[in-house]
Amino acid sequence: MNRRTLLTSAALAPVALALSSLAASAKMVTPWEWTRKNGVTGHMQKDPDPTDKEFEKYPRCTYCGMVREQWSHSRHLIQYDDDSTEGTCSIHCASLSIGLNMDRAPKNIWVGDAGSDAEVKPLIKVEDAHYALDPSKPGTMSATRKWAYADPAKAAAVGAERVVPFEQALEAAYSDMAKNTLMIRKRRAEKRAHMAKKMKMMKDKAN
Structure with a gap:
């Protein structure tokens, strides 16, 4: 191994060690540990x-x-x-x-x-x-x-x-989840449309 290769290897050694440690720690984290820390319920x-x-x-x-x-x-x-x-x-x-x-x-x-x-x-x-x-x-x-x-x-x-x-x-x-989700989405869309219409009427009246 020449001097340049040796120096390059020595410089990269800490990086390689860090990556290796990161990979090891990632593998050690179980799915249930990950979801508790990073899931949508945080x-x-x-x-x-x-x-x-x-x-x-x-x-x-x-x-x-x-x-x-x-x-x-x-x-x-x-x-x-x-x-x-x-x-x-x-x-x-x-x-x-x-x-x-x-x-x-x-x-x-x-x-x-x-x-x-x-x-x-x-x-x-x-x-x-x-x-x-x-x-x-x-x-x-x-x-x-x-x-x-x-x-x-x-x-x-x-x-x-x-x-x-x-x-x-x-x-x-x-x-009932699928049926309820469709129903809720429809109701909320109707409410948003009603509110938008009401706000437009108020704005037109003010002008």
């Missing part, structure tokens, strides 16, 4: 007590922007195993969260008790909830209503097609 805050001052911390649904207190009867609050937490307006949006957080296990999930007489519905654990599935009535962000009740008698009394536990209600939310 917006969530760590919250050991999500139900305390819930609406202050989670005023709007992460996925649709709706004001959760106005939809207290269908809202969900999800705390994952690392205390990452987010609030949604419905089981439809909760299903999006659970689907995106495939490498986090839900530690606690709460839902609004639609059968409560309170103006702002209290939260109950989903394992204690009875979901009334009613295709004849629209739900929150869904063409099929999927509201939860603490009292099974109240769930049965609403005349729903089925009363099921959370797991089956979640399956129904995923089954």
